Amino acid sequence: MRALAGRAAFAAAVAAILLWSLFPFHYALVTAFKTGSELFTVTYWPAHWHPDNFQAAFRDLPFGRNIANSAGVAALVVAASLALGVSAAYALGRVRFRGRGAVLAVVLAFSMFPQVAVLSGMFELIRALGIYNNPLGLALSYLLLTTPFTVWVLTTFMAALPAELEEAAAVDGAGPWRTLVDILVPPLAPAMVATGLLAFIVAWNEFLFALTFTLTDDQRTVPVAIALISGASAHELPWGVIMAASVTVTLPLIALVLVFQRRIVAGLTAGAVKG
Secondary structure: OHHHHHHHHHHHHHHHHHHHHHHHHHHHHHHHOOOHHHHHOOOOOOOOOOOHHHHHHHHOOOHHHHHHHHHHHHHHHHHHHHHHHHHHHHHHHHOOOOOHHHHHHHHHHHOOOOHHHHHHHHHHHHHHHOOOOOHHHHHHHHHHHHHHHHHHHHHHHHHHOOOHHHHHHHHOOOOHHHHHHHHHOHHHHHHHHHHHHHHHHHHHHOOHHHHHHOOOHHHOOHHHHHHOOOOOOOOOOOHHHHHHHHHHHHHHHHHHHHHOHHHHHHHHHHHHOOO
16 A cells, blocks of 8 residues: 555656646647737637747748757757867876866866856957857857866766776777777767767757857847847737747757657766766
């Protein structure tokens, strides 16, 4: 009886968490299919499913270009973060040198700075490089957000790999770079997928840098594009279009998590069962 009550309590807790997590997305989806006065009535299932808001988001706004900007920036950030993260993790996790702990502490400290603290300096750097109002400027600024945790997480996993892998590679005459790429990177795949997805989410959702370092509609990413959808007053804002745009940009993240869920779980839990 006690075990049954425990299972029931656990099921109720899971149901409550799912409801709390999924209800905002459900209501946004429902609102995206409403038009006219329906937008201001509380219903949890629309009487009619109107695709007008989705059509308006792509017809009246450069929303397709904004999505392409976000996807391009996020892909570039993921590639650069993983390349830098794996290289740094190899040096910090496999090479013994004095001051390694201090370097790791500095890397971790960089992730603690709030964005607004580095905003002005990053703005001057991007303007000096001539990449203001350019997706490359956003990608460069986002590395400041994604590289520290990528390096930190991958270093932990890199240090946990058995030394026999490197010894076998050395016997075969492999150099450091070949050892890293051919021997150490494959076991790191789950951790790389998990950190890469986190970097993608950061780049896809980031708002402050995207608002500051872009000027024209065709160069903006989706968070800024959605935020700048305007109306004459709050009551006249096109809430249906805003919800349709929000739902559209959420779907790629859901798809990525569903596709890579096994590797994500393996990457997040592998460190807990090693050593």
